[in-house]
Amino acid sequence: MTDIKTTDKKYIMWKKRRDLRIHKFEIKKKKWKKERKKNTNLEKVDRSIKFLERNYLPDRTISVPNQFSLINNPETTINFFDELIGLIYNKVKQRVYINMKNVETITVDALIYLLAVIKNMRAEGIVYKNPIEGNYPENKEAYNIFVKSGFLDYMNNGLEKIDSKDVSRIYYGSNYDQNVSKKMCVFAHNNSSLTVDDTDYLYNSICEMMLNTVQHAYESTSKLINNWYSYAECNDEDIIYMFFDTGEGIPSTIERNVSFLGIKKEKDSDMLSSAMNGDFRSSTKLKTRGSGLVSIKNSISLDKIKYLSVITNKASNTYMINENNLVENKSDMKGSLTGTLYYWKIRRI
Amino acid sequence: MDIIYKIAKEFTDTPGPRLIVEGKFSGEMFLKDVLLPKYKEAIKSDSNLVIDLDGTFGYPPSFLDEAFGGLIKETQTGTSKIFKNLIIKSSRKHYIDTINTRMRAWEELYIK
Secondary structure: OOOHHHHOHHHHHHHHHHHHHHHHHHHHHHHHHHHHHHOOHHHHHHHHHHHHHHHOOOEEEEEOOOEEOOOOOHHHHHHHHHHHHHHHHOOOOOEEEEEOOOOOEEOHHHHHHHHHHHHHHHHOOHHHOOOEEEOOOOOHHHHHHHHHOOHHHHOOOOOOOOOOOOEOOOEEEOOOOHHHHHHHHHHHHHOOOOOOHHHHHHHHHHHHHHHHHHHHOOOOOOOOOOOEEEEEEEOOOEEEEEEEEOOOOHHHHHHHHHHHHOOOOOOHHHHHHHHHOOOOOOOOHHHHOOHHHHHHHHHHHOOOOOEEEEEEEEEEEEEEEEOOEEEEEOOEEEEEEEEEEEEEEEEOO | OOEEEEHHHHOOOOOOOOOHHHOOOOHHHHHHHHHHHHHHHHHHOOOOEEEEOOOOOOOOHHHHHHHHHHHHHHHOOOHHHHOOOEEEEOOOHHHHHHHHHHHHHHHHHHOO
């Protein structure tokens, strides 16, 4: 007897159709299994990892110059700040990491400017999109200056504060505060034999500089919020003062105010020099405007101040007494500082 | 009898900015609350007003300008007449020179 199924054409057709049905069913089964897997915990974990990966911000490390100082190394330090400000204010989300590991020498004027940039970021809400972090100098001396300056008082960190009689803290503000001027004078009284009468020029100069910052705040087109910063420190010979104003800068302000007079654009160092002489004050009544500059320059002439340096926009001018004559050195930098830094030394008698 | 006013003890040892809107203990505040009323009192009683500048940490130029220069503008009186009833006392002579200079400048601007 033969096997009818295997030889019958109808059977063969039926078998083919059946195999096709089974094949289709198997494909569907696989698809069902895949869909079921999506609802398991494993799939949820995979998804959350991908979510985190999407929000992970790439680090952009920026290295601080070995000599981090506006006074001693202005060009390189200003270039660093220009790069940092560019990174912070671009539209790409990234974590900015300031690498200070290789800093060998540091002065507080550069730290004050760094503080001003970070404060500006916080005020504009940029720090939430582009978080900023950093490390400390490995060099011991640089590390001590960094910590003693009080810069870290304004940062989120776990380091203990180091109190030192050799430094004041960094004071800042946007309003006039003569108590800070008083504290700067008291710092001199505590670290020398100078009295209240000996330091009145100091009080007057710092007050007038603060007033300039406050008065120009509303007109300013500076990319930084117009604040003032004040700091003092002393070494064996001198008491060193720093006052920083994050406005437009003296040459930019002069240019804006006298542009209608059609005065030819001069070099920044020449404009600063003229402002220090009391020029650009239009009316009799306003002759006390800008008198902080004149007052502090006169203090050198009276031999109360040993050395003065003013850095603003591209100008970097220094003033000192040499053989009873006031010597002025003017220079123009390639880079431009937003704001004005006053740096001066008095003798620690 | 002279009216004596010591700024350091009765007003502040930290004189401030030019205007009231700019900060505390301004020249404008000193003019309105102290200098002008006391000067008028001195004239009424035919006595001298003595302003003692000693004891403060300093005097920003804007403060002195607004306070003493403003006295010229408010009273519409020249310096020679004002100094008949106003005496400025200070061990730091440069402040007296500054006040004299600024008062003359305000006189040129506001009194013809």
